[in-house]
Amino acid sequence: MxxxxxxxxxxxxxxxxxxxxxxxxxxxxxxxxxxxxxxxxxxxxxxxxxxxxxxxxxxxxxxxxxxxxxxxxxxxxxxxxxxxxxxxxxxxxxPAGIRRRYEQLTRFPEGLLVTGDAVCAFNPRYGQGMTVAALEALELLKPDLRPLPFFKRIAKVVDGPWQITVDDDVRLHHATNAVNPKKRLLNAYLERFHTAAARDPELALRFQRVANLYASPSSLITPGSLARVLHNGAPPALVPAAESVPGGGSERSTRLQRWVPGM
CATH class of the missing domain: 3.30.70.2450 (Alpha-Beta Plaits)
Incomplete structure (x- = not known):
């Protein structure tokens, strides 16, 4: 809930x-x-x-x-x-995020498919539902539109963003009993990542790319990201003012996001 x-x-x-x-x-x-x-x-x-x-x-x-x-x-x-x-x-x-596992079925009526929120209704705070629905729609362009192969393909589309939202909701609800040691270690790293992102615009942009499904979550734990986190992951602080970083040949404001640890 x-x-x-x-x-x-x-x-x-x-x-x-x-x-x-x-x-x-x-x-x-x-x-x-x-x-x-x-x-x-x-x-x-x-x-x-x-x-x-x-x-x-x-x-x-x-x-x-x-x-x-x-x-x-x-x-x-x-x-x-x-x-x-x-x-x-x-x-x-x-009231809740809901995922329906159609890909685990062994039978489904031919000529019918399910997509969008009927497959997975995300916590809307993360703003991922419409993007995921659009990615699922791309699977309708594939030659094989039998229900079960289609559901298996869109399950892979849903897996990443669903895990992002579930992990963050668990963290916000202090549900430590539902988190194994590996997940606790990852959450501890992400807490430090967010703290570092308050000082490092590049880390903030990397997180935004993952949150908006432009990049894989694994991009947050590359050697380059790890080095920046270790360098900048001091005690929490807000971005003090507008800063600018190079981006596509032009300068852009990094107060695009007033970053607070824990996002």
């Missing part, structure tokens, strides 16, 4: 908000199971979503701001208390 609860509001976007950045993500941590995201939209708007495990923002504007004030980083609270609200709060609740 996850009991993930969301509240979303739109706000008027002004020049200079968030120092000109277009997205800020504050992730829940085991000690503070609340987070949120602000995304710049067309027509000079922000869409701001606040999320909590077993807790959601109060419908009032003051309640929304109070919830934001209790996040692990201050950016979203500063934004929602300064910006002009547009419209009303929209609330959503997701």
């Amino acid at each position: 996850l009991d993930v609860r969301y509240g979303t509001r739109e706000f008027r976007r002004r020049p200079g908000d968030l120092d000109g950045d277009l997205i800020v993500v504050v992730a829940p941590t085991p000690g503070k199971p609340r987070g949120g995201v602000a995304l710049a939209m067309e027509d000079d708007r922000w869409i701001v979503t606040l999320v909590g495990y077993g807790q959601a923002p109060d419908p009032s504007l003051d309640g929304f701001a109070t919830f934001a004030a209790d996040l692990p980083a201050p950016d979203l609270h500063q934004l929602v208390t300064a910006a002009q609200p547009i419209g009303e709060l929209q609330v959503y609740r997701n």
Whole structure:
């Protein structure tokens, strides 16, 4: 049982908000199971979503701001208390992530297939459901569309992102009894990785590539990543200000993500 609860509001976007950045993500941590995201939209708007495990923002504007004030980083609270609200709060609740193992069946009706959330409904906090559904749709282009071979192919698509979300949800819920020693060691490394990413924009971008399914989770434990983690994995800290790193021949802001340990 996850009991993930969301509240979303739109706000008027002004020049200079968030120092000109277009997205800020504050992730829940085991000690503070609340987070949120602000995304710049067309027509000079922000869409701001606040999320909590077993807790959601109060419908009032003051309640929304109070919830934001209790996040692990201050950016979203500063934004929602300064910006002009547009419209009303929209609330959503997701009780659990669900995966149905169609690939383990021995029979299935011919002429029918199942895909998308009907196969795997992710915790929506991770923003992976639509991407996975699109990757599953690519499997419809393969010559063999018999149900069981199709389900086996899309199971491989689901495996990686499902493991990412499950591992993080287990970590946030302190379910140590469900984690073997190997997994505890990996979780300890990832905690240090997130701490290092607060100082190292390259590590932050590597994690984002994995979280958004551009890269394999194994890319977080390459020799290069390990070296950067060991070098930068000091006690937790927030990125103090906008920084820039080379990317595709141009400079890009690394305050794209106000990184907090534990994401």
